[in-house]
Every structure is written in structure tokens, then in C-alpha cells.
Amino acid sequence: MIEAANRAGADWSLVYGGRTAASMAFTCHLIAIGDRRVHLRPQDQCGLLDINGLPSEPDPDTLIYCCGPEPLLAAVQAASAHWPAGSLHVERFAARATVEEGGTDSTFEVELAQSGITVTVPPEVSIVDVAEAAGAPVIYSCQEGTCGSCEVAVLGGEPDHRDSILSEAERESGKSMMICVSRAKSDRIVLDL
Numbered sequence: 536m537i538e539a540a541n542r543a544g545a546d547w548s549l550v551y552g553g554r555t556a557a558s559m560a561f562t563c564h565l566i567a568i569g570d571r572r573v574h575l576r577p578q579d580q581c582g583l584l585d586i587n588g589l590p591s592e593p594d595p596d597t598l599i600y601c602c603g604p605e606p607l608l609a610a611v612q613a614a615s616a617h618w619p620a621g622s623l624h625v626e627r628f629a630a631r632a633t634v635e636e637g638g639t640d641s642t643f644e645v646e647l648a649q650s651g652i653t654v655t656v657p658p659e660v661s662i663v664d665v666a667e668a669a670g671a672p673v674i675y676s677c678q679e680g681t682c683g684s685c686e687v688a689v690l691g692g693e694p695d696h697r698d699s700i701l702s703e704a705e706r707e708s709g710k711s712m713m714i715c716v717s718r719a720k721s722d723r724i725v726l727d728l
Contacts, residue, residue: 536600541568552576552584552607586610593618602626620704627681627699643719647671647728648690662714662726671728673714680716687714692724 540547549572553559556577565573576584584607590597591614599622601611608625615623640658647654650671656662663685667673675685680698688711696706698713705711714726 537565537568548572548574550574550576550584550589552578552581552603555579584610586614589614593622595619597622599623600626602628604628621702640718643721644723645719646691646723646725648725649728656718661716662718666714666728673728675715678715680713683713685713685715686711688727690725690727692719692721694718694724695720 537547537549549565549569551559551565551573554577556562556575559575559577562575599611599615599618601608601623602625605627608627612623612625642655642657645654645656645662645666647666647669652669652671654665654669656665661678663673663675663678673685676682677684680700683700689709694709694712695718696712697716697718700713701711
């Protein structure tokens with residue numbers, strides 16, 4: 536991502552934290568790309584990352600990308616809560632527990648609009664598994680709701696989002712869902728698959 540931003544001439548900076556300098560991957564490569572824009576902050580030398588010391592004033596031309604363990608992501612989310620919606624993009628190392636209020640593990644139907652197939656998804660079985668078994672062309676990878684490769688447009692019905700990727704605005708719109716972990720709140724959901 537840094538290489539692409541650099542090639543595009545983007546104005547970027549990186550604050551990179553880790554437990555020790557020796558445990559932090561790609562440091563030489565990153566410094567070679569960004570020299571003064573790369574700020575290494577190993578915890579054993581610098582302490583915990585100073586999240587509040589990062590850009591605190593919202594800038595409509597600035598995006599924040601954060602990858603790391605859940606406590607770091609939560610701290611960055613809290614520190615950037617006053618930024619415009621969509622400014623923060625996070626990538627998790629592991630799926631977070633996400634069952635929305637009103638979510639259920641009941642049976643529901645899924646219409647796969649492009650494939651012309653309607654399938655029944657029983658409790659504790661994913662849409663991916665049922666759709667793939669029915670012969671639909673399904674793309675997926677992590678099966679934890681963290682990578683985004685299984686994202687599918689929702690054409691009808693109400694998703695029960697259980698992924699760790701979509702923003703609150705994306706969840707509220709109900710226009711797409713991660714079919715490896717998410718389910719339906721409605722009895723039937725129609726997907727662009």
C-alpha cells in the first residue's frame with residue numbers, strides 16, 4: 536500500500552508500532568521508501584503508541600488506515616470518532632465477535648439472482664457453503680469475515696452483518712454483505728450472485 540501511495544505521489548505518513556524493533560517486519564524497506572515519513576515506534580523503546588498525538592483535527596482529504604490488534608484498533612476508532620464517516624479504514628488480525636441485536640441463527644432462504652437458484656440456509660451453516668454446494672460461483676478466502684473477498688451485493692431482504700469489515704454506514708445501508716459469516720434478519724434475502 537505504501538509503495539502504491541508513493542508511486543501515485545500521495546502525501547502519506549506511517550506510524551509503525553511493534554513490541555520490539557527486532558520483531559517489526561519490513562522496517563528497512565519502509566524506511567528506504569519513505570525515509571522521514573516512516574515513524575518507527577517499538578514499544579520497548581518508545582512505550583505504547585501515542586494515539587492522541589496522531590492527527591487530531593479532521594481533514595476531508597485525509598484517510599486513516601490502521602491494522603493491528605483489537606486494542607489498537609479500538610483506540611484509533613475512539614480517537615478518530617469525530618472524523619467524517621469513512622475516514623477510518625481498519626484491518627483486523629482476527630474476527631471480532633459480532634452478532635447484531637436481533638440477529639438469529641434461524642433458517643432462511645437465499646435467492647441467488649444471477650444463478651437463478653434459491654437455497655435454504657440452516658442454522659450454523661454459512662451462505663457460502665450452501666451456495667457453493669448448489670453450484671453457484673462463490674469467491675471466498677478467510678471464512679471469518681475479515682478479508683472481504685466474499686462480499687456480495689444485497690438486492691433484497693435484510694442482512695444480519697457478522698463481519699469485521701463493513702463500516703457502520705455500510706451496514707446500515709444493507710447494500711452488501713460478507714456471505715462467509717453474515718446471515719439474514721429477514722426470512723428471505725436476494726443476493727447478486
